[in-house]
Amino acid sequence: MTAVPFWKTALRTGLQPVDLTCHIGGIADLIELCFAADMDAGGRSVIREMRFVSHFGWALPALNAIGLAQYPWLQGFVWVEEGKVVGCVNVQPGTGQAATWLIANVAVHPRFRRQGIALAMVRASLDLVHRQGGTAVQLQVDDDNQGAIELYRQMGFTHVTTHTAWARPALTPAPELPLTDLHIRRRRPDEWAEEMDLARRVRPEGFLWNQPLRAADFNSTLMQSVDRWLAAQVEEHWVAKDPQSGQLAGSLVVRINYPEGDRLILCVHPDYEGRVEKPLLAEGLRRVAQRPWLTRIEHPSEAAAAEAALREYKFERGRALRWLKLALR
Numbered sequence: 001m002t003a004v005p006f007w008k009t010a011l012r013t014g015l016q017p018v019d020l021t022c023h024i025g026g027i028a029d030l031i032e033l034c035f036a037a038d039m040d041a042g043g044r045s046v047i048r049e050m051r052f053v054s055h056f057g058w059a060l061p062a063l064n065a066i067g068l069a070q071y072p073w074l075q076g077f078v079w080v081e082e083g084k085v086v087g088c089v090n091v092q093p094g095t096g097q098a099a100t101w102l103i104a105n106v107a108v109h110p111r112f113r114r115q116g117i118a119l120a121m122v123r124a125s126l127d128l129v130h131r132q133g134g135t136a137v138q139l140q141v142d143d144d145n146q147g148a149i150e151l152y153r154q155m156g157f158t159h160v161t162t163h164t165a166w167a168r169p170a171l172t173p174a175p176e177l178p179l180t181d182l183h184i185r186r187r188r189p190d191e192w193a194e195e196m197d198l199a200r201r202v203r204p205e206g207f208l209w210n211q212p213l214r215a216a217d218f219n220s221t222l223m224q225s226v227d228r229w230l231a232a233q234v235e236e237h238w239v240a241k242d243p244q245s246g247q248l249a250g251s252l253v254v255r256i257n258y259p260e261g262d263r264l265i266l267c268v269h270p271d272y273e274g275r276v277e278k279p280l281l282a283e284g285l286r287r288v289a290q291r292p293w294l295t296r297i298e299h300p301s302e303a304a305a306a307e308a309a310l311r312e313y314k315f316e317r318g319r320a321l322r323w324l325k326l327a328l329r
Helices: 024-038 041-065 117-131 146-154 189-202 222-230 277-288 304-312
Strands: 014-017 076-081 084-093 100-108 136-142 158-168 183-186 234-241 248-258 261-268 295-300 316-327
Touching (some): 024 041, 024 076, 024 084, 076 117, 084 117, 117 136, 146 316, 183 277, 277 304, 295 304
Antiparallel strands (some): 084 100, 136 316, 158 316, 248 261
């Protein structure tokens, strides 16, 4: 249960903007209730932090204003019934494209579903984005959540892509390198633009739902390199080249020791589907194999050859999330 500090007053009933001084603990409880089955260690850590700072709600606006506490997802709306937060939605400007805003953590307590609460909160969020000058909003929804998908469809959201999350168990041995006629090697620094062009062709929506493709994802700045060195993080870019034509057949980003663990990002040229996935993934897994934590990858769900390779290499299928977008007029 969430402790209620003595300075908090009784919560009003119905739809209202998020108030850091009285809603943060209730939002943490609701998010944990609704998303516990899919929450990873990072998500659980955020919930614990939200509960801790809920005891200092009176100071959060001031700390946020001077940069000592950053809780960007606490802009949004809640729905209150019986003195408790039973619905929430978080809103924030997108990274790298401020005109596109992000909506996340749309949650309604099971007892209060199918009463129009989610619709009211999302509509309020769209009005907020419009007032702030946003021209579009983007969100994620579980691919099997047909009720939410239909709600968003009726509001005008369109499907961008669907990504499936995969995880390889800790301490799993690296696979043998398969035979291939492609040349698999570390990418040269002067090839970053070619790698980015491939990503723009096959992953135009970006690698993360809340962040568009950026040149810095392929050509690290000096500050990024220093930050990774200080954090003992490693980022490697591998490519598969056709030795006959010189065509870039695929690429793999290997991120080691990042906050979410080790992560792979795979791009496959359409002309080489079924030929490039296993060699690139095997090379990447040799860099992270038998580590004491999961290796993760998110990949477009319709990529059958990639799915077959991931299954062969002992990855386990996780959530499939639809990315939806709505242009505001």
